[in-house]
Amino acid sequence: MFFIFRPLSVQTRKTIFKLMRAQTELNANAEKIKTLLTEQGKALKELQELNFVIGNAALFASARNDGSIVFxxxxxMHLLNLKEAQLNKPLSELLITDEGQQQYLKEIFKSNRKTILEMRRWH
Structure with missing residues (x-):
């Protein structure tokens, strides 16, 4: 009996110890996940608030380097009397009707983007 129950008892203790350690690790990981989910919720709320502010700003537009509108x-849009279907044009064409001024505005957009990109490289 000693040869049968003693090894079984030792193995049972080891298994219980491993299970307790795994439970402790599981609890710690659950707390980390809970913290991360809370932080994610806060970040999402901040992003939603920022999107609301940007979406309701009087004069806000974002464009790519080629002038196409991102947002x-x-x-x-209401101020410029624009419809969604018109947003496939470059921003310069929506703001100004004169072709010379449109080209000048395109150059300004490009030069400002280059300056911003160069400033980012320095930091």
């Missing part, structure tokens, strides 16, 4: 606020 334009609803109030800006």
């Amino acid at each position: 334009i606020s609803k109030k800006f």
